[in-house]
Amino acid sequence: MHAFGCSLCPLAILTVLVTALFLPLPGAAQERVTPKESRGGKPLQELWADIPDEFRHLKFPEWKLPDDLKSWRQRDRKATRDLVLRCLGDLPPRPAKPKVTVIDREDRGDYLLERIEFHNGVDAIVPGMILIPKKRVGPVPAIVGLHGHGGSSETICTDEKNPQCVGPMLARKGFVVAAIDTYFCGARASRSKTKHRGLDEGTLFKLYHLQGRSLWGMMLRDQQILLDYLETRPEVDAKRIGVTGMSMGGTGTWWLAAIDDRVQAAVCVAGFTRYRELFAHGNFRLHGMYYWVPEILRHFDTEAIYSLIAPRPFLALSGDRDGGLPLTGIEVLERKLASVYDLHGAGANFRSIVYANTAHEYLPEMQAEMLGWFVKHLSSKK
Numbered sequence: 001m002h003a004f005g006c007s008l009c010p011l012a013i014l015t016v017l018v019t020a021l022f023l024p025l026p027g028a029a030q031e032r033v034t035p036k037e038s039r040g041g042k043p044l045q046e047l048w049a050d051i052p053d054e055f056r057h058l059k060f061p062e063w064k065l066p067d068d069l070k071s072w073r074q075r076d077r078k079a080t081r082d083l084v085l086r087c088l089g090d091l092p093p094r095p096a097k098p099k100v101t102v103i104d105r106e107d108r109g110d111y112l113l114e115r116i117e118f119h120n121g122v123d124a125i126v127p128g129m130i131l132i133p134k135k136r137v138g139p140v141p142a143i144v145g146l147h148g149h150g151g152s153s154e155t156i157c158t159d160e161k162n163p164q165c166v167g168p169m170l171a172r173k174g175f176v177v178a179a180i181d182t183y184f185c186g187a188r189a190s191r192s193k194t195k196h197r198g199l200d201e202g203t204l205f206k207l208y209h210l211q212g213r214s215l216w217g218m219m220l221r222d223q224q225i226l227l228d229y230l231e232t233r234p235e236v237d238a239k240r241i242g243v244t245g246m247s248m249g250g251t252g253t254w255w256l257a258a259i260d261d262r263v264q265a266a267v268c269v270a271g272f273t274r275y276r277e278l279f280a281h282g283n284f285r286l287h288g289m290y291y292w293v294p295e296i297l298r299h300f301d302t303e304a305i306y307s308l309i310a311p312r313p314f315l316a317l318s319g320d321r322d323g324g325l326p327l328t329g330i331e332v333l334e335r336k337l338a339s340v341y342d343l344h345g346a347g348a349n350f351r352s353i354v355y356a357n358t359a360h361e362y363l364p365e366m367q368a369e370m371l372g373w374f375v376k377h378l379s380s381k382k
Contacts, residue, residue, distance in 0.1 A: 030331075030334045030338075030352055030354070031351065031352065031353040031354070032320075032353075032354050032356065033353055033354070033355050033356065033365065034355070034356045034357075035355045035356070035357075035358060035363050035365050036364075036365070037363075038319070038355065038356075038357055038358040038359070038361055038363060039358075039359050039361055040321060040357045040358070040359060041319070041321035041322065041323070041357075041358070041359030041360075042321065042323075043321060044281050044283075044321070044323065044326050044327065044328070045281055045282060047277075047280045047281065047328065048280050049282075050282060051279070051280070051282050055279055058279060058297075060275070060276045060297065060301060061297060061298070061299060061300050061301065063299070063300035063301060063303060063304045065303070065307070065336055065339055065340060066307065066340060066343060067343065069343050069344065072343070077307075077308065080300075080304050080307070080308060081258070081259065081308050083299050083300075083304075084258065084259060084296075084304070084305055084308070085259060086295075087214070087293050087294060087295045087296050087299070088213075088214050088216065088217030088220065088259075088293060089208065089211075089212055089213035089214040089217045089294070090211075090212040090213055091213055091217050091218065091221050092121065092122050092221075093121075094120075094121065094221060094224060094225050094228060095119075095120075095121040095225065095228075097228075097232075098118050098225050098228050098229040098232075099118060099119065100116050100117070100118040100229050101116065101117055101118065102114050102115070102116055103115040103116060103117060103127075108131070108168070108171075110133065110134060110135070110168075110171065110172045111131045111132055111133045111134055111168070111171040111172065112131070112132045112134065113129060113130070113131055113132075113157065113158070114129065114130045114131075114132065115127070115128075115129055116128050116129065116130060118225065118229065120221070120222050120225055121225075122218070124183065124188060124222075125188075126180050126181065126188070126222055126225070126226075127153065127180065127181050127186065127187045127188065128153045128178065128179055128180030128181060128226065129153045129154075129156075129157040129158070129167075129177075129178070129179055129180075130176065130177070130178045130233075131157055131167050131168065131170075131171040131176065131177040131178075132171070132176055132235055133171050133172070133174050133175070133176065135174070136174060136235065138237075139234065139235060139236055139237035139238075140174055140175065140176055140235060140236070140237060140240075141174075141175055141176070141236075141237055141240035141241065141242065141374070141378040141379060142175060142176040142177070142178060142230050142233075142236045142237070142240070142241050142242070143170050143175045143176070143177050143178070143241075143242045143243065143244060143374060143378075144178050144179070144223065144226060144227065144230070144241065144242070144243040144244075144256075144263075145157070145166060145167055145170075145177055145178070145179040145243075145244060145245060145249070146179070146182075146223065146243065146244070146245030146248070146249030146250075146252040146253055146256075147164060147179065147181075147182070147185065147186075147245065147246075147248070147249050148164060148245070148246050148247035148248045148249050148250075149185070149247060149248040149288050149290075150185060151164060151185060151186070151248075151249070152181045152185055152186025152187065153179040153180055153181050153186060154186065155179075155186075156177070156179035156245075157177065157179055163246075163361070163362035163363075163364075163367070164245075164246050164249070164362055166244070166367060166370065166371075167179065169367065169371060170371065170374070173371060173374075173375065173379075174379065175242075175374065175378070176230070176233070176235055176236050178226055178229075178230055180222060180223070180226055182219050182222065182248075182252075183201075183204055183215065183218065183219055183222070183290075184199070184200050184201040184204060201215070201288055201289050201290060202289055204218075205289040205290070205292075209294070214293055214294060215289060215290050216255070216290050216291070216292075216293050217293070219252065219290060220252065220255055220256055220259065223243075223252065223256050224256070224259075224260055227241065227260060227262050227263075231262075238262070239264065240264055240378045241262055241263060241264055241378075242263065242264060242265040242266060242267070242374050242377070242378050243256050243257060243263050243265075243266050243267075244266065244267040244268070244269065244370055244374075245268070245269065245271070246269040246270050246271065246362045247269075247270050247271060247324075247360065248271070248288070248290060248291075249269075249271070250268040250269045250270050250271020250272070251268075251271040251273065251287075251291065252271075253266050253267065253268040253269075253271065254266060254268050254271065254272075254305065254306055254309065254314070254316075255305065257308075257309045257312065257314065258305045258306065258308040258309055259308070261312075263309075263312070264312055264313075264377070264378065265312060265313040265314075265373065265374060265377040265378050266309065266312070266313070266314050266315070267314075267315045267316075267317065267369075267370040267373050267374070268314070268315070268316045268317070269317045269318075269362055269366055269370065270317070270318060270319065270322055270324070270325065270360055270361070270362065271316075271325065272316035272317075272318045272325050272329075272330055272333060272352065273287075273302060273324065273325045273326075273329060274301055274302050274303065274326075274329030274330075274332055274333055275296070275297060275301050275302060276301055276329065276332075277326045277328045277329030277332065278324075278325075278326060278329060280326075280328070281323070281326045281328070283323045283324060283326060286323050286324040287324060302333070303332070303333055303336040303337065303340075306333065306336075306337055306340075307336075307337065307340045310337070310340045310341050310343075310344050310346065310349070310350070311341060311344035311345070311346035311349055312349065313349040313350075313373065313376075313377040314337075314349065314350050314351075315350075315351045315352075315353070315369065315370070315373045316330075316333075316351070316352040316353070317353050317355070317366040317369055317370065318330055318352070318353070318354050318355070318358075319354070319355050319358030319359050319360065319361055320354050320355065320356055320357065320358060321357060321358060321359050322358065322359050322360045322361075323359075323360075324360060327354065330352065330354060333352070334352045337350050337352075338350060349377075351373075353366075353369060
């Protein structure tokens, strides 16, 4: 008799061992899915092939993953976040009480749409939208939707031909949804052209650099003002706020969750990136000026920023042929973040799903996963 409590032949034992090798490891976060339909894309070029010599010799910092939960919680997490915030620049304090004006209200059947605007206390009037479900009992969870490069709050809330338009779907499921136009996008882009003659993305990047700020930091600051406002809305349960977005909005999703603990759940679509692999594949040109934060690579790659989200629920949805987020980098992040979440005893709170033969796309399957993630993690009070 064997320790298993039954008699097993050698072949049976071998079968058990081989099968075990292909079972998911505890805490494994990687999932690979073949979608029903996708545009597809070109395979990535080989690592460091046709890369300028100057970039071949770049030094990428090795950041030590947290391995002691007590030290991480008491000291190292704060030190890491302080470094992240320092790299974002000398950002002006946010207004103590956001002064938000409701410009218009529309009845959209299952929900109300409010068009809002507020001054960010520095240099811009920020337009946006809020969708409020009609059928609700007491305060409900809210989702901040971040649009992609060149999009707007309309992209999230009203342009239902756009795959990024997840606002109505979320509102019909009982979530308050809020979105604003970022710098150089939407209504703010047209205002810049008519009033300031050139406050486009590149000009803003240069201006803030001269002022010791970063464009990305100022964009995140506006989203934090939106969070400040949502906390004042009687329809919103401030303890149940999530954030999601695609592309530039996907990048904003994990940055915002990392620097602001009010974000209780996050879904990043087509924005799950790591700097080293982005450079190694020669795809750094696929991200706009907003993406580049001064001095980050003096300290760490992006796993340090993502680690600040743990143990809060974080879902990444990516295409395997999306050049702006190379699969090789995704694989590194999957391993590292699975370790961080396991350290917290919250392995199930991190998932990364990669869709086969998928480029920079927001698939229906991704929308369904996003919705399910928020229903699971925000819909019921804990």
